[in-house]
Amino acid sequence: MKRILVTDQNRLRQLQYTGVTEEKLQLIYHHRNHLIPLIDTIVDELYEEIMKVEKLKKLIHEHSNLTHLKETQKEYLKECFLATINDEYIQKRYNIGLKHSEVGLELKWYLSTYTKYADIISIHLSRTIPNVALPLYNAIHALFSFDMQLTLEAYSKIELQKAAHPLRFEFEKVRQINGFTDEDVQNLNQFSGYISFQVEQIMTYFRDIFLQRIGNERVYTFVELENFFAYIKTFLLQFFQEKIYQDSEAFFRIIRDWSRVIIESKYHENFFQITGETLCDALRKVFMTKEYLANQYILQYIHSFERLTKFTLSMIHEIIRPYLFLRDFDFLEIYAYEISTIDFGRLTWTDEKMKRFVKSLGMTGDSPIGKRCYEVLHKRTVPCSGCPVLEGKQETMMTTVESVDGLHYYKVRPLPQNKIFELSRALLIIQDITRESKVMFHTIEKLLQLAEYRDDDTKNHVERIGILSGMLARLAGCDEKFVANIEIAAKFHDIGKVGIPDSILNKPGKLTNEEWDSMKTHAQIGHQILSNLDLPVIQMAASIARTHHEWWNGQGYPNGLKGEEIPLEGRIVAIVDVFDALLSKRVYKDAFPPEQVKAILMDGSGHQFDPKLIDLFIMMWDEFITTRERLLSRD
Template sequence: MKRIRVTNKERLQQLSYTGVTEERLEYLREYRHILFSLIDAIVSELYEDIWAVDSLRDVIQRHSTLERLKKTQAEYLHQCFEATIDDEYIERRYRIGKVHSEIGLDLMWYLATYTKYLDIIYKHVSAVLPKEATNILLVVQTIFSFDMQLTLEAYKSVEIEKAAHPLRYELDKLRQVHGFTNEDLENLEKLSGYISFCIDDIMNHFYHCLVHRLGEENRYSFLQTEKYLSYIRNFLLQFFQEKVYCDSEAYFLIIRDWSRLIIEQRYQESFFHISSESIGEALKKVFLTKEYLHDPKIVQYIHSFERFSKFTLAIMNEIIRPYLFLRDFDFLDIYAYEISTIDFGRLTWIDDKMKRLLKTLGIDEEHPIGRRCYELLHNRTVPCSGCPALEGKSEPMMATFMNEHGVSYYKIRILPQTKIFELSRALLVIQDVTKESKVMFDTLERLLQLAEYRDDDTKNHVHRIGMLSRMLARLAGCDEQFVSHIEIAAKFHDIGKVGIPDYILNKPGKLTKEEWESMKTHVLIGHQILANLDLPVIQMAANIARTHHEWWNGGGYPNGLKGEEIPLEGRIVAIVDVFDALLSKRVYKEAFPPEKVKEILIDGRGKQFDPKLVDLFVSMWDDFLMARERLV
């Protein structure tokens, strides 16, 4: 009898490539009874090792039990030693691979267990069949190789499914966490006809349960309740008749709309809990009667509905939690708004504090909902570069706003939400850091003035570097945020000179080797001064301080970076710093004529300077010269 009973030609080819043949399987089958007797010991040793790994133990405890897994694994090993591969074997292995992927077991760990398995099998087989152990292991290894291919395919298919249907995937994960199973879905489907048939009785009991539960604390008028009853009746009919609970996208839209009512404070969260409990109680009063009690399936249906209700409320809780946090901690100096990530940047909600902030900033928008955040807040026609929601990063974006009091500084960061809501929404908060920023900039400006005062010939050098860097950044096609940042950041490129002795800074002659080494430390001093200050523009300044003396060919200092290892801001300032320094009179030299400076820059193309940036700079040479002259 054939040991390979596979109908799919591609699978047969896979088996052939991995070395699984009729002859090898037949050989393994001859020893199956001896091998069967080893299964329990092999599986026990394998799971001893697996249980010792914290992450694997955590996966087991969350999704199964050790005894259950041992039993499943023993069945698998029995199939391997049975040495028969058919379509059912392949489908089972593929399905098991998908399950492991869906519960989050790391693929590398899963594949590593096969290697561990082989070691343990060889050890136990060698003890009873020493002469045959190697050949037996080779056959088992070919079977495992084929199974690993099936596992890889299964993991890949799950990743494709996640990408194609992220909402379905996230909802399925939450269903597992909250114990709402596929069996419950099947029960709901069977119950749908009963609910439609008994809708009037259900609604009658629901009304009385609702009124009783709301009691004296009922803050909803009779008219609202009447309207609400009509909504619930239609919802139950349509929801179960059309089996909306099986359509993840439609079901999530309903949950999202309910959550929005709580977020906008039109209903309290407790109202939804009371409504859910009232529907559950109404179903029990209608169905758990003498007429239906003899049918145990009805009890299962009711329990499934209760689990479904709890699952729905759990998702709502996940959605609204960060919004309730903002409401509870209203004393914090933060302003919140929400944007659509599907129709990117469209404002879908703002809190009351944000409305007040808009007015403070002079943004007189009566109905901001529906506008794009980047249009409203930043006067942009395209999304902001560095946007935390767009780039999916946790670091804040720095924003500046002008008003009658001058410049205000704000950090914009994304507030973590449940993964399922992040598929369509992003919740952002703006934190006012104007006071802290002004203190920081004032301190740095004083250090900058000190550096200028001590390096007497620089005069307006730092301000020219800022302006020229902005021009070159814009010419290089950088976005406006980068352009505005580099104009500020470039001014601090030599702030580290505050740590260099006066006799070296102002020495009229050539520096000695020791003096030059001391002078070179200004880049590290500057970086140390700036690096720990928590503002994006100052972080850019720190990068410039450290890298504006690096060379394109790697011959610069302090780290010998080369090419694009040097950040763009460092490459830009390297050019404009040399340009301005050569055109300036210094204590140790006269000013160079413009044509000589141009030659030096072109000669440094591809050596000291980024060749593309030099080409751009030279192409607008006269414009850079005229701009510099205005600040001399």
């Protein structure tokens, strides 16, 4: 009897590519009586390993149970050992791959199951039928390889669907977690016409119950209430006639719009809670009668409606929760804004503080809503580098903003939200740290002035290092933010020398080994002075202080970093520092002529210096020399 009974030519070619042949399947089938009795032991050993992985253990408890999974796997192995591949076998394997992808099992874990199976089977074959263990193992492995390809296809399909409709998958996941199941959807589908048929009666009860619930605390006018009741009636008709609860994107848009009116304080969250409870009560009054209770499924329908309402209210709460935090803690010195992640950076909401902040930046008249955050806040035409939303991180981003009264320093970070909302929106806050930062910056600048006072060459040297480093950074293709930062940060490269004794710092002769060891500590001292201030420019300065004496070949100090382990800013300043120092007169040496300096830098390429940066520097040698001479003439 033939063991390959596949009608699709593409699948036949796929079997051939993975090494599945009639002969191999016949071999498996011939030894089925040896293999099938091993199934229980093989599956037990597999799941003993799986349950050691906490992530997989949790996934099993969430979506199935161990007994059921073991039975499923035993059935699968039995099908493998009976060794017949037909269209049904292929479709079944493919569908199982789809299911595992949908529940969130990572592909690497699923594929590793096949590998673990193969290992376990290999051990048992070598014990039970050693004479044919190797060819039989190869045959089973070929079959597993084919099954793995089907799994990859299934996962690829799901991933493509997730990429095209990410909201649908996240929404479905949250929906089921909240207890609103596929069975509930089927119940609503079956009886959705009941809402339309009895909408007038439902609205009569809804009106009466709603007015009783809000009682004497009415803050809405008669017109507002009438408009609200008309909206509810229209919503019920359209929502259930068109079965919007089945369209994740459309349903989520409605939930998001309702959430927005709460966020903007047009309605209180409790208003929606009362509305949902009142709808459920109105349905019960209409359908919990003798006329309808004769239908055995009507109670299921009512319960499904209630779970839909509960899920909807739960989603609203999850979406608005971080915004309510901002409202309740309004005394915090933070500004909040929301951007679209689909149409990236488009401002979709700002709090009152943020509106005032935007005006302080010089924007008058038009609302910032609809404009890009990076255009409004940073005067950029492209998104900011390091943006926590673009990079998908929760860490704080430090940034500077130029306003009419000077430079301001800010911390920017996203607030955690419901995952489904993050697919379309990101909520960020800005915290102004200008006052604290300026105090610390002022202190650091005083230390730099102290270093200048102790070393006559330092002042002019550090100014040149800043400008020349900016030139090399721009030449290396760095963005303007990096260039602007390094022009300031590079000036602090030797600030650690405030901790070096004058006898060593200004010694005209050669340093002893002990003195040289002491001198080298200035890199660490500088880093310690600067690293406690988390402004980006000072963090870069701390990095430069620590790394501008590291060598490309790893023979520098203080940490023996090598190659690109040395941050780019350190590699840039290393070249510029040596360039300017060699061209300058010091107490311990005369100035070197430019051609000799050029030769020294070229000789250090790939040893002391980054070879790519040296190539760029030498290519623009005349421009660097001219700029340095211009700066000297200005001193």
